[in-house]
Amino acid sequence: MKKIMALLMLAMIALMPSACAQDIGDVNGDDSISIADVVYLFKHRGVGLDVGDLNCDNSVNVVDVVYLFKNYDTFRDPVVFAENFEMDPNWDEGYCYIVDSQENKYVLLQAGATDPQIEGATVLDVPSTSIVTMTNAPIVATADILNVDYCYESIKGMPNTYTKYSDELLQRYDDGLIVHTGSISEMDYEAVASIDPDIVFLSYRVQQDAMEEKLDELEILSCRCHVYLEPTFMGRTEWIKFGAAFWGIENSDTIEDYFQETWQKRNELLRTTANVDDYPAVVSFSWSSSTDMATIYGAQQFYNKMANEFGGEFIFNDVPGTSTVRLDKETFYERAQTADVCILRSYTDVITKEDLLAVNPDFADFESFKNGRFYVTHSDSYIDETKDPIGFMDDNARMIHPELFSNGDSNLKYHYKIQ
Structure with missing residues (x-):
């Protein structure tokens, strides 16, 4: 799906907080973040993407210098990303x-x-x-x-x-x-x-x-x-x-080292997906067989924001907030059946097509089922995503844009590809 929102995505990336500790914001490697790093980056553009591409647009240029100049004070804040503590x-x-x-x-x-x-x-x-x-x-x-x-x-x-x-x-x-x-x-x-x-x-x-x-x-x-x-x-x-x-x-x-490694991987994945032209429609959800209903999180929750950040478009971006929302079958099907990518969050192992259709036979009519882009989390993925956030993010980027990665989506760590 082509997406007119490409410029909005770039704006979102520019507004995202940059490195929360010195490993990334410390461009000149002197164990501190200051105006000296801005000057260094201005003079040395060949520092490498992992060091100088602070806005994650897959290049090191004057935009990164300006970005660092405007934000180097906030880079030193001990907590940048978490909003609930x-x-x-x-x-x-x-x-x-x-x-x-x-x-x-x-x-x-x-x-x-x-x-x-x-x-x-x-x-x-x-x-x-x-x-x-x-x-x-x-x-x-x-x-x-x-x-x-x-x-x-x-x-x-x-x-x-x-x-x-x-x-x-x-x-x-x-x-x-x-x-x-x-x-x-x-x-x-x-x-x-x-x-x-x-x-x-x-x-x-x-x-x-x-x-x-x-x-x-x-x-x-x-x-x-x-x-x-x-x-x-x-x-x-x-x-x-x-x-x-x-x-x-x-x-x-x-x-801190563990967090920095995760942050660096996230930036690498943002760079990998920064210049895509096609933005597949993505839905992340859970399904209750007893109620025959889907549950999604609001568009501001991290699963869905990750889909948007890694070059996809969450199909319920108009549902605000981070809390769970239950959707009746008709409302959910109206968009999800034509989505390019479906990611089912499951607390039991659903590995094969037969397993999936036992959960809901209607999934056979989904476009993602037909095109081989229907994925199911491992039953304990909510633990894995904390222990190995790098692997979990890598899975998500590969499910949204397998064409950008060697081996595509064939060797996911925490998701089953239904095929």
Whole structure:
């Protein structure tokens, strides 16, 4: 599909925040970001796309110089992408200040450091030694990314359904070291109270609003993590910084390096897809066989914004926000049946055409089914997208524009190509 919105896409890219740490914005390599980098880039245009193409338009030119000049101050901000938490790391002074998705404030204080006395903030000693998480993100995946014993040891309680996503946590659960604390929608408060946790991590789900209220009554500290309401995938990924902060300063460099690698890959994919002429119509959705209805996220949610960023056009761009929206069959079919690319988010493995048509036989009439561009996520992809955001982004770019990549969409990591 040809798209008149090409200029709007370029404008969107120009307005997107650039590097959130020095690895990219530090053009001259002096471990800082300042006007000196602007001057250096002006004089040295041959620095390479990975260093100088700050607006991701697949070239290094005066536009990047101007972009750096206008934004070099903001490049140094500790949090750029995530919109549902705030973070001000002051580890050189022994603490990190964090605000969660419900405006709850915390000072994470290293041993021996002085409390900065921030009004309204709860002080927590770090590294935390007793954590309960009622959501997979960001704690479960961050623990696996860090792969440090004391991080795993601090996780004392979680729904047992999440333990299967981490070999180490599953072993600890089987060994009786992790307590089953209920489900994503119903907490076992006795089990949580028996742990006496430093903090309980909760998600954006409405059922967990009641959990927060009950934990307040029990005088148990909780923290809200609206990871899935982030409007960008980099914002969703940046929650690993939030999770890692509760384990203290020791992991900050590891997590920053991990985040930088992800950011660089995202820029590489933007450059790869920057100059396409065809913008395939894309729909990302889940399907309920019991209700015969589709569920999508609003156009500002990260799955759908990723489709737009990587040279596609989400077919429900007129549906605002980041929350889920249920669509009746007729409304959904009106656009989805003719979409070039369909990406079904599934929590069971749907691998073959027969598997897919067992979910909904009407998918056989979809254009994407006929042209071989119907994809289904692996059942645990929502864990994989945090542990390996680079692989997840690469999958999405390949599904939208397989012609731009060697091997096309034939070797996806976290999606099945229905064929």
